[in-house]
Amino acid sequence: MTKSKILVVDDEHLIRWSLEQNLKKQGYEVSTAGSGEDALRLLQEDPPDLMLLDIQLPGMNGMEVLEKVKDLEDEVIVIMVTALGVLETAVKAMRLGAYDYINKPFNLDELAIVIKKALETRELKREVAHLRAVQPKRFSIDSIIGASSDLQHVLSMVRKIAQSDAGTVLIQGESGTGKELIAKALHYESGRADKPFMAINCAAVPETLLESELMGHEKGAFTDAKSQKKGLFEMANGGTVFLDEIGDMPMPIQAKLLRVLEDRTFRRVGGTRDIHVDIRIVSATNRDLLQAIEETIFRNDLYYRLQVIPIFLPPLRERRGDILVLAQSFIENFNKEFGKNVRGISQAAEKILTEYDWPGNIRELRNVIERAVILEDDEMMEAEHLPRELVSRAVPAGGSPLVFALPPEGIDIEDVERELIRQALESSDGNQSKAAKKLNLGIDAFRYRMKKFKFL
Template sequence: MRATLLIIEDEILLGTELSRHYQSGGWEVEWATTLSQARSILLEQHFDPLLVLSDMSLPDGNALDLIEAVQGQHPHAEWLLLTGYGSVPDSVRALRLGAYDFLEKPCELEHLDLVIASAARSARAQRRLFYQVQQHHRQYSPQAFVGRSQSAQEVRKLLAKLTEVPFSALIIGGETGTGKGLAARILHYGGERAQHPMVELNCAALPRELLESELFGHEAGAFTGAKARHPGLIEQANGGTLFLDEIGEMPLDLQAKLLKTIEDRWVRRLGGSKEIPIDVQILAASNRDLEEMAKHGDFRSDLYHRLSVFRLNLPALREIKEDLEELVPLFVAAFNAEAGRQVKVIPERVWTRLHAHDWPGNVRELRNVVERCVLFSEDAVFPEQWLQLPGQANSLASASHTASPDQIFLPLDGSMVLEEMDRYIIETVLRRNDYNIAATARALGTTRETLRYRIQKHGLKSSKLSSSRS
């Protein structure tokens, strides 16, 4: 990240000294003597300063007016203001506009260096956060919910609408593995709270006592082992989003406490008396029917109605199998990039088997299957033998079991390329002949030299080969 500094100073000697000093310190410096010149540098020349060091009073106006005018274009620059005569109204206005510091002239250069260094750290931290948010925003746009089915299109439309409104709570329903976590991230990073924290908690992963402490926080000495103050996840998510996954597993007494926190908009740590104001958007997810649970008393109905400002139900993969055509290539490309593979061809037989499976684990199961196949791939063809889908026999394994000793079955549906067939034939005949090179060569009608060459070519190495009689 470049160290860029804009100096706005009409005193020529001071401006020259500051420019020379910070240029020698590695800063890229622009110097303006008037507000109009500074405005041109910022808005027309598109100079993007990390810091702006400005005199408060300039020949053509007050620097505070410039801060106000350019805030939208340069929201992550820190402003340091110098003035020969401080006034309370200007100080208040400077702080309200987000100025980092307000220094009186003359200012010792050593002290100014310290303030500049501190402001630079603050500006860099803000920019890192901004870039991370921008990256997440691109990664988690509504288009990240992939699928061409009608159900997937409706989910995308609703996600897009929800990111445009400041809702307070929402329930995400759907079976395990349907993408509830993805939907939650789309709602957070696509909405107005994107620059604030998103905090996630799986309510089924913690016992009741630990869940309460994690959610609401605790003071030192609140219970045995509480040696220090711990802000809870609700407090940590202030200004942003709290994603409560598997909320149906939360004990009823904690549900009552959560409801009060949401309604009152404050939280009290365990063992504490201070009421801490909070502003949190709640996303609650469950693979169970919370409405039915509320009817039977297994989930608090008042909390259900408070959370269900909006409801988003994600379809099971078995109901939208046409989305496989978009999901599978997407996962293949992702795992190609991660593992350095080059899988490009998905045979028709693979598609047939993928469509025949009901995917009880939904998209999560599909992702795992594709990852396994890509990692075990040896060329550009998606390897069918590693699908290993429950209830579906592996085609090569079933062929070897049903074939007689003098037969080999090969799929002719394009799922195996010629090289794969050659390797499979040699490997199968070697195994049937106890890795005897001479017997295998006779069975294949070739010479031992040719067979050895092809064994080496396909990498069919075995300790049995070196010890077998040739």
């Protein structure tokens, strides 16, 4: 990690010196200035992360310096140091954009804590600003790849739903089909994009905790409830709540969710007050909810409430038109990530990719491509870098499964030929012309091989 830079501005030499020693010992990079003018010069030469600024300075005073700093380098955190202990000055400084103030004479430990907190806060702010800037792009509809009409249909629905601000959406689809991606796109394409997107996996949180995670709890509601806590619904106010794996939500909580869906109202665990929120609720599941209803593990009324707007993501094998565009897009991403230069996919590899059934859907495809990009040294992605199970399970256009796979250690092709001749004869009850046909050989060519491999 790079060291944080601190600029100490004080006209007293001894204070400058002792602060410099102390802060350096704590691992900071420290520079010092004896006047406001010097400080501003240093600020422009090499902006620090944080400034300790004395208010009483000869010439330009601390307040004036502060104003200038905020003009020149708004990002710099300024902590004012004042000997006066005058509250008014401190308040004024805060208003001008100082982060905090500390009274002289100060305790060095106390100062260390103030500095550490200030730097941490700034780090967090930067991170939030960065995420705010990149998230919407990262999760926009444009990041969802696919050429099939099925997917295009889903995307046009997503666009409409996002704009309409319809309250409740249910996304269904097998594992790895992109349900979470769609949920995020719904949020980041909507007017709620600058409000929180809060997700929870209902299958991963124990039943006893799930209710308080969603609705929050009051102090003392249960043994561990040491203080009041807001739940997801409250924290997401104005934004979107994503209830993943909703099919695994325990029945008692389903009943409470029903009320939230009906009028966006709930009570914290242990609470007596109704809380109203403005949230869009997007849920997802890879379970067959109708079957779950039959098994009486899912409420019928909840199902109908949830799927005001249903979105169904078909499995990848039912939209094979997406396979190669997705693969190409993943190749580009992984090229960047691993510094590779894979430009395309060989014909053989293309055939395998498009014919495979992809039980793990897009997630599986992504993993396969990641592995192949890492292994590939050529410009074309070759079939040999695809996992074996893809090859052995791929179904050729003709229909019957292709059962060959080259073992990694290699094989003698004559052994393969001998074995095929044997199988052809066996499955044709020794009838040579039938067996020859099965291998697409003329009778002479077949008999030649029978001799060669000593079947005759």
